[in-house]
Amino acid sequence: xxxxxxxxxxxxxxxxxxxxxxxxxxxxxxxxxxxxxxxxxxxxxxxxxxxxxxxxxxxxxxxxxxxxxxxxxxxxxxxxxxxxxxxxxxxxxxxxxxxxxxxxxxxxxxxxxxxxxxxxxxxxxxxxxxxxxxxxxxxxxxxxxxxxxxxxxxxxxxxxxxxxxxxxxxxxxxxxxxxxxxxxxxxxxxxxxxxxxxxxxxxxxxxxxxxxxxxxxxxxxxxxxxxxxxxxxxxxxxxxxxxxxxxxxxxxxxxxxxxxxxxxxxxxxxxxxxxxxxxxxxxxxxxxxxxxxxxxxxxxxxxxxxxxxxxxxxxxxxxxxxxxxxxxxxxxxxxxxxxxxxxxxxxxxxxxxxxxxxxxxxxxxxxxxxxxxxxxxxxxxxxxxxxxxxxxxxxxxxxxxxxxxxxxxxxxxxxxxxxxxxxxxxxxxxxxxxxxxxxxxxxxxxxxxxxxxxxxxxxxxxxxxxxxxxxxxxxxxxxxxxx
Numbered sequence: 001x002x003x004x005x006x007x008x009x010x011x012x013x014x015x016x017x018x019x020x021x022x023x024x025x026x027x028x029x030x031x032x033x034x035x036x037x038x039x040x041x042x043x044x045x046x047x048x049x050x051x052x053x054x055x056x057x058x059x060x061x062x063x064x065x066x067x068x069x070x071x072x073x074x075x076x077x078x079x080x081x082x083x084x085x086x087x088x089x090x091x092x093x094x095x096x097x098x099x100x101x102x103x104x105x106x107x108x109x110x111x112x113x114x115x116x117x118x119x120x121x122x123x124x125x126x127x128x129x130x131x132x133x134x135x136x137x138x139x140x141x142x143x144x145x146x147x148x149x150x151x152x153x154x155x156x157x158x159x160x161x162x163x164x165x166x167x168x169x170x171x172x173x174x175x176x177x178x179x180x181x182x183x184x185x186x187x188x189x190x191x192x193x194x195x196x197x198x199x200x201x202x203x204x205x206x207x208x209x210x211x212x213x214x215x216x217x218x219x220x221x222x223x224x225x226x227x228x229x230x231x232x233x234x235x236x237x238x239x240x241x242x243x244x245x246x247x248x249x250x251x252x253x254x255x256x257x258x259x260x261x262x263x264x265x266x267x268x269x270x271x272x273x274x275x276x277x278x279x280x281x282x283x284x285x286x287x288x289x290x291x292x293x294x295x296x297x298x299x300x301x302x303x304x305x306x307x308x309x310x311x312x313x314x315x316x317x318x319x320x321x322x323x324x325x326x327x328x329x330x331x332x333x334x335x336x337x338x339x340x341x342x343x344x345x346x347x348x349x350x351x352x353x354x355x356x357x358x359x360x361x362x363x364x365x366x367x368x369x370x371x372x373x374x375x376x377x378x379x380x381x382x383x384x385x386x387x388x389x390x391x392x393x394x395x396x397x398x399x400x401x402x403x404x405x406x407x408x409x410x411x412x413x414x415x416x417x418x419x420x421x422x423x424x425x426x427x428x429x430x431x432x433x434x435x436x437x438x439x440x441x442x443x444x445x446x447x448x449x450x451x452x453x454x455x456x457x458x459x460x461x462x463x464x465x466x467x468x469x470x471x472x473x474x475x476x477x478x479x480x481x482x483x
Contacts, residue, residue, distance in 0.1 A: 012054060015046045016062045023066025029073060029391045031145040037171050039066070040096075044119070044176030047104040059100040063093035077385050091130070092140065099123040103173065105474065107180055112188070114470055116177050116196065120169035121466040128162050128460040135331050137362035139395065142168055147394045151207030153423045156401045157450040159459035160364055166463055171200055211422055217446030218350040220377070222408040223256030223264040223294075224416035224439040225249055226431035232270070242271030242300075246281055249298070250288050252436045257292035259440055265410040267431075268299035268310070268326075268358050268381040275304035282313070282321050289315040295346065297355055299381030301337075310337045312355050312381050316346060326357040327366055343369060350445040351376040358382035358411070361396035368453060371403030376421075376447040378407045384414030389430070397423045404448030408441075421448045 019042045026035030043062055047055040067089040074080040074088070099122035106115035123142075131138045138144075143164035146152050155163050174196020181189035232245055253264045273281050281300070289296050295316050302309040302323070310329065314322040325340025344355045354375040360366055361380060370378065378400070384392050393415045400407045401423045409417045411431060416439040418426045427441035 008050070008054070011046065012050070012058045015042045016058055016065065018042045019062035020065035023063060024069045027066070027142065027145045028069035029388050031147075031391070033146050033149045036142065036145040036168060039172070040100075040119075040169060041172040041175055043096075043100055044103060044172055045179055047100050047176075048107045048180050050104075052101060052104065055104050056097045056101050059097040060090075060093045063096040064089050067092060073385070073387050077387055092127075095123055095126045099126075102470070103176075106470070107177065109477065111473070112177055112181060112192065114473065116173050116192065117170070117466055118470040119173045120166045121463045121470065123169055124162050124166040124460070124463045125467045127165055128457070128463070131161075135328070137328065137359075138364060139362045139392070141165060143398070144391065144395055147397060147423070150211055150423055151204045153398065153401055154207035154210040155203050156398050156423075157210070157404075157452055160402055160452045160457060161398065162457065162460040162463060166459070167200060167203060170196060211424075215420055215422065215444045215446060215448070217376075217444060219442045219444050220262045220348075220350050221260045222377075222379075222418060222441055222443050223253070223259075223261030224408060224410040224418070225252045225256070225264065225436060226267050226410050226412050226414075226416055227436045228413055228432040229435055242273060243280060243284070245271050246284055246298070248436070250284055252438060253288060253294070253296060254292065256438060256440055257288075257294045261294055261440060263295040263353070263377075263379060263408065264297070265379045265381060265408050266296070266298040267410050267412040268312075268383040269301050270299060270412070272301045272303060275302055282315070285313070285315045286321060289317050293317045295348070295353070295379075297379045297381060299357060299383075307338045308336055309340070310334060310357060312344070312357055312379075314344060314346065314355060314379075322346070322355075324355040324357070326360060328359045328363055330359050343373065345370070345373060345375065351447060353377045353379060353445070354405070356380050358384075361399050361407075361409075362392075364399070364402065364457070367399040367403050368456060371405060371447070371450075371453045374447045375403075375405045376445040377443065378405050380407060380409040382409050382411035382414060384411045386413045389414035393417055394425075397425070402450060402452045404450050404453055406443045406445060408443060418443050420444055421446075 019039055022035045022039035025032050026039050043059045074085050099119050102122050103115050103119035106118055138161050141161045143161035178189040178193035249266050256264055285296050297312055297314050299312050302311040310326040312324040322344050324344035327340050329337055346353045352374050354370040356378055393411055396407050396409055397419045400419055400421050404421050406420045414431055415428050417428045418441040420426055427439055429437055429439050431437050
């Protein structure tokens with residue numbers, strides 16, 4: 001008996017170690033996307049031959065330990081208290097654990113097909129519901145582990161993030177069900193493995209075909225500028241300091257305009273203006289826009305006591321200044337700002353352009369609103385935290401795939417990035433690549449209509465229905481057994 005218990009403990013420890021390692025490197029700030037396809041598999045193989053409490057504990061520990069890939073970022077840069085960090089790590093771990101327990105219960109009851117879809121449906125459902133309540137939107141979605149897997153990323157044009165999470169988990173679920181069935185029903189096991197992998201294959205074929213379909217229509221030359229110089233890092237007073245920095249940016253913008261830039265994006269919150277005395281800043285950039293015939297978008301803090309706004313100001317040639325107030329703030333750093341409620345668009349010869357700011361693009365509804373207006377290009381001032389420059393900087397890329405627009409995003413402490421409506425990075429450079437980093441790229445501006453744009457979170461509601469049906473089936477089965 002002692003020997004059996006020792007083997008079970010060793011098996012549980014190895015299962016935790018393998019899953020935690022795959023999750024640690026398959027998600028986080030610099031995810032290796034192939035690893036995430038196999039991360040749940042060791043736990044799902046372990047579950048049906050173990051007790052419910054051993055399964056739940058093993059699943060929770062594995063997912064919790066894998067989530068520690070964000071600990072340094074949260075502690076050193078964001079300074080999140082440890083107690084809050086534990087909640088951040090424990091929440092998805094608990095969701096994963098409960099999803100695995102549901103899978104185990106159905107598998108051991110012989111409901112193989114239901115188990116196959118119930119596991120990804122349960123995790124995806126809760127992930128979606130959490131995004132509706134979270135001040136960070138979709139930022140924690142497993143879908144973002146696949147940003148570099150372009151054929152799979154195209155699924156976002158149909159289902160949004162939820163579909164990517166679901167089918168990512170379905171892959172491991174299918175292999176685990178097949179492995180369980182292989183002990184007693186080899187033909188059924190083979191059918192399950194083939195069916196689940198065939199579904200993924202169809203998705204990838206769709207992605208390859210979508211990527212091979214060229215984006216036709218007009219293009220514009222977009223310029224991006226950013227500086228991470230220490231003397232400009234905290235220009236948070238209106239007046240001479242902000243005006244000096246704007247002058248420096250204006251000089252760089254003029255150089256890009258001379259090279260053919262038709263739109264220029266400058267990062268978020270580079271300085272402060274007072275609403276009552278904004279004329280000097282507006283005059284400088286409006287004169288430049290009129291002179292060069294370039295649209296200039298710059299991120300500033302607009303102080304209009306008693307309110308403050310995290311604002312993008314848009315200077316179009318020979319037109320009045322437009323403003324866009326950021327909708328979604330980063331707590332607690334931006335809690336003092338009043339959220340915006342409106343959209344800002346520009347109708348230009350190449351199509352319709354829109355404006356968002358940094359964290360706005362972590363939320364799907366806002367970008368979908370722009371997509372429904374027909375935006376073909378989004379101009380995005382941003383500010384990242386250096387270490388998250390890849391992950392957070394590229395979250396915006398998925399919004400373009402979902403809603404059919406290209407994106408030009410200029411971030412302090414991050415990347416200058418231009419991507420198209422297929423999620424391809426057309427050009428990119430770090431904001432600290434020189435004293436004033438600049439990027440000039442041609443970007444398509446044709447709007448592309450998508451299924452996700454038309455029907456929104458339909459797939460998320462489908463997973464909710466699958467989970468609800470599964471739970472009803474379990475309750476009825478239990479009541480029948482008691483009877």
